[in-house]
Amino acid sequence: MLFGSDPGQAEFDEFVRSRAQALSRTAYLLTGDAHLAEDLLQQALLSAAKAWHRIEGHPEPYVRRILYTQNISWWRRRRFAETPLDAHEATTAAPETGDRDLRLSLEQALAQLTLKQRTILVLRYFEDLTEAQTADMLGLHVGTVKSTGRKALDRLRALAPHLEELIND
Template identity: 55%
Template sequence: MDRHDGFREFVLARQQALMRNAYLLTGDAHLAEDLLQSVLIKVVGQWSKLSKGGNPEAYTRKALVNQYISWKRRPRPESPSADLPEHGTSHDGAALDRIVLRQALAKLTPKQRAVVVLRFWEDLTEAQTAEVLGCAVGTVKSQVHHALARLRMVAPELAHLLSDSEIEEVIR
């Protein structure tokens, strides 16, 4: 029996969800791929322990968040912007809201963005989010509060969408 038995099946089964999490954290498809790849390298190294009694899903999700936060702490060289200049084209309201919200999410701190992704995209409870992040439930509550306040400040045109229950619909 190979010590990596089941890893391939895990990745194939969870790849889309993990990639979606990575994208929501980074806001960039290429960075999301890099983030997920670096985390999966760590996961495969721990696979024999995880497959015997651990929770590979939770471990991988936590590793994504931790790696993302770690990346944000490192200074990075400037890179070209993917943002296009504004044009006079019309968008449907929901599409425009998603674009503005994604730009606003990029202005959150890494921990705030991680909390928003875990709470509203992954639909984790406050306790589950605290477990993934390795912090207290109170910290999750305050981070969500501060993140939503920051989103309302940087994107006031989305204030009507930024109640705890409505943000999930915009992100999707």
């Protein structure tokens, strides 16, 4: 137990109970892998627990920043080892109807982006951050965020043209 008899333990536990599902979704969008997402979230929560007494105000932005920065560390370490699937290796089944099928198609397409591309899209379009906020969060230049985001959207359009209505910028 990180907190011992500290009353912060109850606050932390309540935060985890109330926000774990949303944080887990973000971790999944960042990693594209359920197991990596779980590892990423656990590591972020462990870091947050260690710093809990220093977190002022609402802790969720702090924990989300840990998710993003830890994910960046992971993709920087693996950047040369990971290569996305070519478009011809992707599933080319005809699009099915329904929200679940669209979500699965989007997840499959996102999984074929590099971690850097996926992270930028998650921050920009799922977290609604501006280009400047995304650049600041990731420690990148705004131009890098713009060009990487554009390439990622172009790649999504090529991989999943049936998702065009979801992939509008």
